[in-house]
Amino acid sequence: MIEITDIYKTFGENEVLKGISATFHPGKNNLIIGGSGSGKTTLLKCIVGLHEPTKGKVIFDSENFTDMDFEQRVPIRKQIGMLFQNSALFDSMTVEENIMFPLNLFTDMSAKEKLDRANFCLERVNLKEKNKLYPSELSGGMKKRVGIARAISMEPKYLFVDEPNSGLDPQTSIVIDELINEITREYKITTVMVTHDMNSVMGIGDHIIFLHQGKKWWEGTNKEIAHTDNQELNDFVFASKFTQAAKEKL
Numbered sequence: 001m002i003e004i005t006d007i008y009k010t011f012g013e014n015e016v017l018k019g020i021s022a023t024f025h026p027g028k029n030n031l032i033i034g035g036s037g038s039g040k041t042t043l044l045k046c047i048v049g050l051h052e053p054t055k056g057k058v059i060f061d062s063e064n065f066t067d068m069d070f071e072q073r074v075p076i077r078k079q080i081g082m083l084f085q086n087s088a089l090f091d092s093m094t095v096e097e098n099i100m101f102p103l104n105l106f107t108d109m110s111a112k113e114k115l116d117r118a119n120f121c122l123e124r125v126n127l128k129e130k131n132k133l134y135p136s137e138l139s140g141g142m143k144k145r146v147g148i149a150r151a152i153s154m155e156p157k158y159l160f161v162d163e164p165n166s167g168l169d170p171q172t173s174i175v176i177d178e179l180i181n182e183i184t185r186e187y188k189i190t191t192v193m194v195t196h197d198m199n200s201v202m203g204i205g206d207h208i209i210f211l212h213q214g215k216k217w218w219e220g221t222n223k224e225i226a227h228t229d230n231q232e233l234n235d236f237v238f239a240s241k242f243t244q245a246a247k248e249k250l
């Protein structure tokens, strides 16, 4: 479980986050949504420690991450898997080497153990036997799957995902969402995902927080979002005539 309390983040004069609190539970897809520039990525970075909040606390399973120094944070960082927008694979490394990268860095596993783990993860994301390919030889969807395989290689307790569907076609996006959803449930991971994608929101949004004007404007599930009377959320989710018409049929 991750608890964030009263998170503020200011860049110069720009107060981006204004007192955000939320609890993210294990085995759930926790989604952060909101308009462009509303602070979603900033919040995600504050939670993982890529930004320090100006004020507020981040607690990982009763451990106060905010008050820890770099060294103290290492054991928690080892339990964090990350999948960022461009998959962030190393182009000069094969698929297998990319997946083993965190294992080389953070574990003392033997070469065979690392290879077995990489193969297990590749199988889990349906990329068996793609070990020796380079990122340039993969489609966008395959790269995301390698990114997921790498993110789960350390058996993370927490998974942070930023816009996993950017640049993917709708069908591939659904495959990626389903994979994240299955892994979250199977390994009881606390997953926190930033997304713009309404298919993701409706498909896998167990718990959603909507950011607006730097605040948590609304919180609920994908079932509740369809019937919201929150004006700003409604305008955001059902922005097009097409989605508005679909809502009326719900």
Ligand SMILES: Nc1ncnc2c1ncn2[C@@H]1O[C@H](COP(=O)(O)OP(=O)(O)OP(=O)(O)O)[C@@H](O)[C@H]1O
Residues within 6 Å of the ligand: 011, 014, 016, 034, 035, 036, 037, 038, 039, 040, 041, 042, 043
């Ligand atoms: N490192 C930084 N330095 C200064 N300002 C920043 C920094 N990172 C983000 N910001 C500002 O914080 C605000 C929120 O940015 P953020 O990337 O968190 O929004 P977002 O909701 O994720 O947007 P998008 O959906 O467009 O990716 C923006 O005004 C942005 O310019």
